[in-house]
Amino acid sequence: MTRKVCFVGGATTPFDYGPTGFESIEGGAAECIRETRKDIPDFSLRDIDLMIYSHFSVHFGHQLAPEWIIHDHLGLVAIPHYRVENGGNTGGSAIYAAALAVMSGHHDVVGIVGWETMDSVTQSQGSEFIAMASDIRYELMVGGIYPIYYAAMANKWMKDNNVSEEEVATIGAKNRNNAMDNPKAQWYRNEHKYITVDDVMNSRLISYPIKKYDCCLMTRGVAFALICSEDYAKKVNPDGYVTIDGIGLSSCTIRAGDRINYPGWTERYGPDYPEMTEFGACRNSAEQAYKMAGIENPLKEIDFGEIHDAFSTSEAQIYKALGLADEKNIAQFLRDERTHMHGDIPMNPGGGLMGYGHPVGATGIMSAIECFYQLTGMIPKKHISRKTEVFNPECGIVNSHAGTGTSISNFIFRRS
Amino acid sequence: MSQVLLKKNTGHNSTKKPVFTEKVEYRPKDVKETGLHFVGHEISDDGKVMNQFLHYDQLYTIRHGWNSRFFIGLLEGKIWGTTCPKCGDTWVPVRTHCWNLDCNLQQTEWVEMPLKAKVHTWTVAGWSGRSSLKRLPIILVYGIIDGSKVAIANELHGIDPWDVEFNMPLKIVFKQKEERVGAVTDFHFEPVDSWKPSPINKEKERIKQLVEPVYEWIKTL
Numbered sequence: 001m002t003r004k005v006c007f008v009g010g011a012t013t014p015f016d017y018g019p020t021g022f023e024s025i026e027g028g029a030a031e032c033i034r035e036t037r038k039d040i041p042d043f044s045l046r047d048i049d050l051m052i053y054s055h056f057s058v059h060f061g062h063q064l065a066p067e068w069i070i071h072d073h074l075g076l077v078a079i080p081h082y083r084v085e086n087g088g089n090t091g092g093s094a095i096y097a098a099a100l101a102v103m104s105g106h107h108d109v110v111g112i113v114g115w116e117t118m119d120s121v122t123q124s125q126g127s128e129f130i131a132m133a134s135d136i137r138y139e140l141m142v143g144g145i146y147p148i149y150y151a152a153m154a155n156k157w158m159k160d161n162n163v164s165e166e167e168v169a170t171i172g173a174k175n176r177n178n179a180m181d182n183p184k185a186q187w188y189r190n191e192h193k194y195i196t197v198d199d200v201m202n203s204r205l206i207s208y209p210i211k212k213y214d215c216c217l218m219t220r221g222v223a224f225a226l227i228c229s230e231d232y233a234k235k236v237n238p239d240g241y242v243t244i245d246g247i248g249l250s251s252c253t254i255r256a257g258d259r260i261n262y263p264g265w266t267e268r269y270g271p272d273y274p275e276m277t278e279f280g281a282c283r284n285s286a287e288q289a290y291k292m293a294g295i296e297n298p299l300k301e302i303d304f305g306e307i308h309d310a311f312s313t314s315e316a317q318i319y320k321a322l323g324l325a326d327e328k329n330i331a332q333f334l335r336d337e338r339t340h341m342h343g344d345i346p347m348n349p350g351g352g353l354m355g356y357g358h359p360v361g362a363t364g365i366m367s368a369i370e371c372f373y374q375l376t377g378m379i380p381k382k383h384i385s386r387k388t389e390v391f392n393p394e395c396g397i398v399n400s401h402a403g404t405g406t407s408i409s410n411f412i413f414r415r416s
Numbered sequence: 417m418s419q420v421l422l423k424k425n426t427g428h429n430s431t432k433k434p435v436f437t438e439k440v441e442y443r444p445k446d447v448k449e450t451g452l453h454f455v456g457h458e459i460s461d462d463g464k465v466m467n468q469f470l471h472y473d474q475l476y477t478i479r480h481g482w483n484s485r486f487f488i489g490l491l492e493g494k495i496w497g498t499t500c501p502k503c504g505d506t507w508v509p510v511r512t513h514c515w516n517l518d519c520n521l522q523q524t525e526w527v528e529m530p531l532k533a534k535v536h537t538w539t540v541a542g543w544s545g546r547s548s549l550k551r552l553p554i555i556l557v558y559g560i561i562d563g564s565k566v567a568i569a570n571e572l573h574g575i576d577p578w579d580v581e582f583n584m585p586l587k588i589v590f591k592q593k594e595e596r597v598g599a600v601t602d603f604h605f606e607p608v609d610s611w612k613p614s615p616i617n618k619e620k621e622r623i624k625q626l627v628e629p630v631y632e633w634i635k636t637l
Contacts, residue, residue: 019465062470128545137478137487138509141601142570144545148556149569151539156582165622205542205626207556208577255509257558257567260536263516276537276558276567 002103005244006233007413009043010225010369011035015186015357017119017218025066026073028222029113033074036224039378042236043226045074050107051081054094054114056360059129061117070113087133088310089249090114091223091364092400092409096249098227099411108229114366115222116359126218130360133403135255147215147311149404151207153256154313157277158209161327163316165209167334169200171312172213174340175348179355181388186217186357200312214312219357223365225372233416240376246293246412248285256404274405279314281408282321282401289397290323293412298323302412303393304345304374306367308401309352315339318399319347322410341388349374349388364400368411371396375415442597449475482512485526490602493590495531497564498524508564531588533559533605536567540577540623542630550637553577553630559586559605574606578623579613 011032013022022028037043051074053067063069067083086093091114098110118126127145134140134149143149158168177194179185195213203212233241253259256276265273265280274280286298295301305322309315316334319325324345325333339347350356350370353363373382375396379389390396398411456469480487486509489496499506500514502522508529513521538557548554555577558567572580573589586605596602 023465062472122546124546124549128547131545135509137480137483138600139569140545141547141599143556144541144548144554145543148539148541148544148554151541152537152556152558152569155539156537159582205540205553205630207539207541207543208623208626209539211626255566255569257536257569258507258509260560260567261505261565 003105004230005099005102006228006230006241006416007244007368007372008226008228008233008237008241009036009040010223010365010372011039012184012223012362012366012369013221014184014189015219015221015359015362015366016189017186017220020220022222023220025061025115025117025222026070028115029070029224030074032113032222032224033111036226040226040237040240045076047109047232047236048076048079048111050098050101050110051076051079052094052098052101052110052112053081053083054090054112054361054365055083056085056087056090056116057129059132060120060126062120067113085361086407087402088308088360089364089400089402089407089409090361091367092398092411093249093364093407095225095227095244095364095368095398095400095411096247096409098225099244099247102227102229108232110227112225112227112365113222114225114362114364116361116363117220118218118359119220123218139255146404147210148207149256150311150314151210153276153404154311154317155209156275157317158313160275160277161320161330163331163334166197166201167331168209168312168316169197169211169214170334170337171309171315171339172200172354173197175309175312175315175352175354176213177355178341178349178388179351181383181385182351182356183384185351185355186219187351187355210311210313213354216310216353216358219359221357221359221362221366223362223369225365225368240378241416242372242375242413243416244411245414246289246291246295247409248288248290248292248411249407249409250281250284250288251407252279252281252403252405254403254406277317279317279321279401279405279408281405282318282399282410283323285408286322286410289410289412293414295412298397299345302345302395302397304349304390305347305397305399306350306371307347307352307397307399308363308367308408309348309354310358310401312354314401315347315352318401322397322399346390349390364398364409367400368398368413371398371413375413447473449473483510486510487598489528490590490600491596491598493593493596495529495561495588495603497527497529497561499527500524505565506563507566508561508568509566527563529564530562532608533561533586533588535572535580535582535584535586536560537582538572538580540580540627542627550634552634553627555580557586557605561588568600570600571604572606573604575613577627578616578620581614585611
């Protein structure tokens with residue numbers, strides 16, 4: 001018998017590239033916890049019985065085992081700790097690990113600190129570091145950066161699904177414009193402007209069909225989340241917690257070209273899936289999460305989501321993998337702006353990776369925190385206005401995504 | 417499929433320790449492994465915040481081990497794949513053990529692959545990692561080498577970026593022998609000799625519009 005898992009609080013530092021005022025990772029983590037304590041004053045650091053650290057690349061951090069610096073800075077010696085690393089899905093995987101710890105009954109109160117310091121090196125060097133999570137023997141020197149692999153997948157996906165460049169560009173504009181309502185978002189702090197689909201279309205080529213404004217940001221940032229048993233949630237935040245009713249984690253190939261005939265997929269979903277175009281691990285992990293949460297029709301039962309928009313093309317691909325649309329209607333789904341704030345299932349009201357930012361180890365935590373704020377009525381307190389508040393939500397989805405779709409997690413959050 | 421099948425996968429179960437007596441180096445002369453050291457710092461004008469510059473540069477040894485035949489093959493102008501003697505699946509990039517769970521990690525055999533492929537999907541890159549910037553714009557294709565179950569990424573040369581097409585037939589072309597380094601950059605794809613691009617269309621015009629500024633920009637690097 002497993003126990004209910006709850007998300008009871010969390011906060012991020014401002015996300016930025018360059019000085020944020022929160023440069024030291026241990027200081028940033030401490031400030032995230034201080035903000036969480038302002039929201040839930042009854043939470044004490046003494047209550048934590050496990051810390052999970054969520055960090056992708058020591059190349060960016062120029063420090064091995066940097067979680068040890070944070071952990072003892074927080075005063076938590078003797079509390080068990082370990083680090084989770086799973087590419088872009090590091091944050092989602094840390095939440096998955098925390099949920100398992102609580103479900104098992106072995107831990108009651110689990111803190112997660114996620115961070116990345118991507119401005120430690122130049123942008124082009126940073127792009128190469130990230131690409132070291134491709135198979136360096138076969139792909140790094142011929143591709144060089146992740147957007148190229150994603151662009152090759154998206155190009156075929158768009159042709160196969162009759163989706164146009166303009167239709168996916170709406171996502172790039174949507175998420176950046178949502179971020180203009182979020183004072184911690186990198187887009188708000190730096191470029192600070194509303195953009196149009198034309199701006200996305202006219203931005204510089206990264207890799208066809210992906211342009212600059214179709215891409216997420218490189219970011220420095222830290223995030224903290226508190227995951228716990230329902231008994232603890234009722235004790236410290238009885239009116240403001242959410243339950244994590246479904247969790248799913250799945251995997252795919254490191255090299256996108258290897259998945260076109262992979263037996264693990266063809267056995268599950270038949271031939272020609274996921275091809276090189278679909279995110280099989282997203283579909284598979286969503287199915288796990290939906291089953292656990294009792295969701296049969298995600299489009300009707302989920303009110304909104306915070307999902308991994310590494311590229312506007314990949315957000316569109318994720319809609320399909322989550323079962324919100326299919327090959328026949330995905331283009332119309334995009335044209336109808338169903339995932340905009342005025343749509344029936346807003347996606348990334350917090351700004352997502354393209355607007356809020358993508359400090360890899362903190363990203364999935366940020367998505368979960370934004371989902372939590374929406375479900376607990378905290379948006380007016382955390383965002384600038386109510387423009388990015390989802391109307392009376394009951395259920396949200398959090399999605400975290402790694403590699404070329406190599407590891408993907410999904411979580412169903414419900415208002416308690 | 418014109419494959420040459422080797423009876424044994426010579427990489428597996430070898431107990432003899434390899435001896436290396438000759439090393440080929442092509443590292444630029446100015447690259448030095450200096451180890452970790454601080455090379456500078458800066459303090460904000462208000463005197464409150466400090467940034468420090470740490471440099472390190474490490475030489476890694478990638479031990480290809482059982483995969484070595486593939487990389488040695490590149491030096492020889494050959495593409496080696498592997499094939500499972502149980503289920504017959506064949507791969508480039510290679511797998512030393514079969515991916516089919518029913519084959520229970522069956523050790524695979526080496527096969528020489530034909531230097532023919534077709535485009536599975538493609539993109540035209542206008543931005544890349546630090547080491548690739550000067551080669552932009554790059555056409556990257558995922559090509560399926562004849563007989564392989566999977567696609568391998570590499571550059572497509574010999575055509576304008578807007579002319580690449582899905583399923584177009586390709587040949588694999590190697591660099592001159594003295595330029596090869598035993599890495600996938602030793603080869604690239606080119607259209608087969610008989611291939612002719614289709615007439616200009618709306619998408620080609622769009623790609624042309626996106627790529628033209630890239631040509632201008634790389635001149636400034």
